[in-house]
Every structure is written in structure tokens, then in C-alpha cells.
Amino acid sequence: MMACKGKECVWIVLLAFVRVCHQVCVTDCPVNFVLKQPNVTISNYGFDAVNISWKVEEIAEKGHFNVCYYYSHEFTDKEMKTNKRTTLTTNYQTVKLRMRPRLVGLVSNALCEYGDIRFQSKPAEFVYIAPPVYINNVSCVLFNITNLNCSWNFRKDAPNDTNYSIALRLNFKWLACTNYIKRSKKNVGCYMQDVFSNYKDATILNRIRIGFFSDVHNFSKTFRPEAVEILTPPRNILVSSENESTIIKWLPPASITIIDLQDGMTSTSDSEEGDNFVYEIRVTEDKSNQIFRQINDTEKEEQIFPDLAKDKKYCLQIRARHRSKFSKFWGEWTKPVFINKDNKIFPEWILIGIAPALLAALAFYLCKRYIKILLVTPIPHPSQNMKNWLHMDGSNNLRPQAIITAQHEQSVLLSEIEIVTTTDKKH
Structure with missing residues (x-):
């Protein structure tokens, strides 16, 4: 033990005397003897919750201390084992069960000074067993x-x-x-x-x-929404070239954690962190279908590729997920965006939509033109000489029926017909 000299010894003795007197005074005062165990009651509270409440006898002389309570509970199931310890100034605590079957805990009556427990009764234990969840x-x-x-x-x-x-x-x-x-x-x-x-x-x-x-x-x-949401693909992918490099830009995906599902949206889940999504970018060579570049967990909405070959065609896809640590799923991939040797963007809908539309328009134009010609142009009638030739018998004489028909169709003199036939006989 270290020796003290002069005034140091006096101060040490005085401080020790004051501390001992204080402890004896508190111990001898009735405050320490009125702290009894609380009487705990458990009741159902709302949907899937219980209310832990307790009653204590009023402390007659508590000095300058404040009444408080020490509370702790623990869920004992193996899959979701959690516990809580706190100091309360109210005589109740509401606990959400969330499918957990068994709850055990302790409550003590106490006196606090500046938020710290100075005196504490013997704890009262409680156990709650929830109805079975199957x-x-x-x-x-x-x-x-x-x-x-x-x-x-x-x-x-x-x-x-x-x-x-x-x-x-x-x-x-x-x-x-x-x-x-x-x-x-x-x-x-x-x-x-x-x-x-x-x-x-x-x-x-x-x-x-x-x-x-x-x-x-x-x-x-x-x-948590960010823990279970599978995001839609990023939007409005733009490909451009600058200084021999290919620049890819895009907008974040629509999400349920967004206030306004419009362009320029802002997030409500992690607003203090700024960007709320991370992205995965995959670039493959179009012919070989081999992955040229894979970029994981980038927070930027822009990516620069300085080494894309000018004579090759590439396929680009992007997907996103929430940056939150609770996020479990990656979102959907964007549709393939093709980058050719001119670094131009060729979305898939150009080949699928525009080409068939052009062919259909051309076929409609041709059909309309030639069908109109066939329908509008009149069919010419054969001349009377052609009709007569068709109705002649083997001796170059007109059949009576043909003559009658010709008379109805056109007024032709019989003598003219005979002259024609006579002339034909002389030859």
C-alpha cells in the first residue's frame, strides 16, 4: 500500500469517510427495503403481439432517485433467437411475436439516478408460450x-x-x-x-x-421491400462514342421504394446514402457469344469501354438490385442492345417490328395497284367476224342459230354474207 504524506493523507481519509457514510446512510434508510418484486401480467395486444405489464407498490421515500424498471426478454427458438435489455420509466412493454413460439423475460423494480440504475429489486420472471404455428x-x-x-x-x-x-x-x-x-x-x-x-x-x-x-x-x-423486390430492368440505355471510347449511360429501374415512378425519381428507403442501386453489366461478343467484360456491383449509371474492337459487334445487357444489405435478389436483365463496328445502337425491336412492317406495306401497295387494274379495265368483246367464224360449219356455211343470234346482236344484210361466202368458194 502506498504511503501518503501531509495533506494528501487528510484528503484521502476524508473522502473515504464520506463514501462510507453515504453507503451506510442509504443502506440504513428505508429506500432499500421497499423495492419489492413487481407483479407481471401478460395479455394479447392487437395482431400477433403481447403486452407485458406489471404493478409495484408505491415507494414512500425514494429521496432524489427516480422510479424506473429493468426489463429484459428473449425468444428461445433456435431459428430466430433474439433478446432485448432496457431501462424503462413506464410499467409496460409491447412485444411483437412474429411467429416466434416462446418468450421469457425478467422485470425488476428499481431506482435510477441520471438514467442509471442505483438500486434494484429481485427480478420477477415471466414466460409466454404462443399458440402453435404450423x-x-x-x-x-x-x-x-x-x-x-x-x-x-x-x-x-x-x-x-x-x-x-x-x-x-x-x-x-x-x-x-x-x-x-x-x-x-x-x-x-x-x-x-x-x-x-x-x-x-x-x-x-x-x-x-x-x-x-x-x-x-x-x-x-x-x-422490407428492398429485401424481396426483383427490380425491373434499367431504362433508356444510350450508347455513344467519344475519343475512341464507347460510353454507356442508363436510368435506374422503376421500384416500389420510389415515391414517383417517373424520370428523375428519388428513393425513400436509403435517402441518406444517395444512390440506392448497384448494377451488373455484361458485354459479350455477338458471333462467339463469349463474355468480353463482366462488371459487378457498380453504383454508377455510366460505364466507359475504351477497348471495344471497331470491327466486332457486341451485345450489352444490364441488371440492378437494391444496394441495401437486406437485398436478396438481382433484377431482370435488359433486352440485348447491340453495338456494331460503328458503335451504333440497334435495338432488337428494329428487326422484329420495322422490317415486317415495311414488307407488309410493300405487299399492300403492289396488291392494291394490280387489283385495281384488273377490276377497273373493261374486257373487250370479240368482233362480229370472229363470232361468225366461230359459228361456221364444215362447209363454210353459217349455222342457223348463229344467223339468228347475229340478227339480234347486229343488223347485217344476208346478201353481204352470201357475197363473202361466194367469194370464198371461188377461191
Whole structure:
């Protein structure tokens, strides 16, 4: 032990005396003896939640300390084991279960000073066992901005008559599923189409809540939109050349996490981080179909290629995903964009759409022209001499029927006909 000299010893002795007196005073005061265990009550609260509340006897003399409570709980299931510890000034705590079957916790009555617990009673333990949930592996996928697919599996111990229906929480109402996927007469999936198409409030886009309903137990599961969304392809790809380099630019994809689905959109999910998407770019040689360049996880919406050969044709595709750490899926690839030796863009729709249209227009023009000629031009009638020749018999005499027909068609003198035939006989 270090030796002290002069005034140092006096100060050390005084500080030690004050500390001991303080501890003895607090220990001897009734404050330490009125901190009794709280009486804990557990009740259902809303949808898929419980309310933990407790009652304590009022502390008559607490000095300058404030009443507070030490609270902790833990979910004991192996798949989703989480815990929470906190100091409260209210005598209740609401806990969302989210399909977790068992909750255990502790509550202590306490006195706090400047937010720190100074005195604490013996903790009261509580246990809550939720009604059984007979499904697992619940997953949802959001695509095309407004469509939602969800699926789940039944546990092996699920009763044969147990079934679940689901609904989406939207506009403070439950939107029931109408298109179920069934297996062995049980619902194992749901397809919801255009569920967000008429919704414009961006606050709902911070989460997607799905409710599960059965005769045994109701519960809900919440997803982050950026964690389950499969993005649409990036838009408006532009290819240009500058200083012997090929420059690719594009706009970000439309997303449910965007307030306004127009050009120049801004995100609401990670606004403090700036860019909210990362991109993957794939360039392949058109003839060999070999990958020329693969660029992963770029945050820029522009890419420069200084080494594309001028005499080769390339195929370019881009896809995106949310930059959030919760994001699970890459979005859809863009349609192939071809870059030829002139570094010009040739979208696929030019060959598919314009070429057949030109051929159809040419065929229509030719048909219209020649059909009009055939329909409008009159067919000439044969001359009377041709008709007479067709109606002569073997001795070069006109058949009586032909003569009668000719008389009706044209007034011709019989003598003229005889002269012609006589002349023919002399020769």
C-alpha cells in the first residue's frame, strides 16, 4: 500500500469517510427495503403481439432517485433467437411475436439516478408460450412493382384440418388473397396482382406486412421491400462514342421504394446514402457469344469501354438490385442492345417490328395497284367476224342459230354474207 504524506493523507481519509457514510446512510434508510418484486401480467395486444405489464407498490421515500424498471426478454427458438435489455420509466412493454413460439423475460423494480440504475429489486420472471404455428419457410417476392408472390410450407406435425389464408395490410385495411396455390387441398402459396398499382403514399413502402389467419392462431410477418423486390430492368440505355471510347449511360429501374415512378425519381428507403442501386453489366461478343467484360456491383449509371474492337459487334445487357444489405435478389436483365463496328445502337425491336412492317406495306401497295387494274379495265368483246367464224360449219356455211343470234346482236344484210361466202368458194 502506498504511503501518503501531509495533506494528501487528510484528503484521502476524508473522502473515504464520506463514501462510507453515504453507503451506510442509504443502506440504513428505508429506500432499500421497499423495492419489492413487481407483479407481471401478460395479455394479447392487437395482431400477433403481447403486452407485458406489471404493478409495484408505491415507494414512500425514494429521496432524489427516480422510479424506473429493468426489463429484459428473449425468444428461445433456435431459428430466430433474439433478446432485448432496457431501462424503462413506464410499467409496460409491447412485444411483437412474429411467429416466434416462446418468450421469457425478467422485470425488476428499481431506482435510477441520471438514467442509471442505483438500486434494484429481485427480478420477477415471466414466460409466454404462443399458440402453435404450423407453417415455416415463409417467403415473399415482389416483382413488376405491383405484383406479390408468397409461399410457405406446412410442418410435419400440422393437423390435417389446419389451413391458412393470408392478406396484405394496405391502407390500414386487410386485402385478402384471391389466387391461392394449393397442395393436398391446403394453401401453400398466393399470387397477388396489381396490389400496389393505385397506392401513392410512400410511407407504406417502408415495409410489407402479410397476415396469416387460421382457426387456431393469427399472426403476421413483415418484409422490407428492398429485401424481396426483383427490380425491373434499367431504362433508356444510350450508347455513344467519344475519343475512341464507347460510353454507356442508363436510368435506374422503376421500384416500389420510389415515391414517383417517373424520370428523375428519388428513393425513400436509403435517402441518406444517395444512390440506392448497384448494377451488373455484361458485354459479350455477338458471333462467339463469349463474355468480353463482366462488371459487378457498380453504383454508377455510366460505364466507359475504351477497348471495344471497331470491327466486332457486341451485345450489352444490364441488371440492378437494391444496394441495401437486406437485398436478396438481382433484377431482370435488359433486352440485348447491340453495338456494331460503328458503335451504333440497334435495338432488337428494329428487326422484329420495322422490317415486317415495311414488307407488309410493300405487299399492300403492289396488291392494291394490280387489283385495281384488273377490276377497273373493261374486257373487250370479240368482233362480229370472229363470232361468225366461230359459228361456221364444215362447209363454210353459217349455222342457223348463229344467223339468228347475229340478227339480234347486229343488223347485217344476208346478201353481204352470201357475197363473202361466194367469194370464198371461188377461191
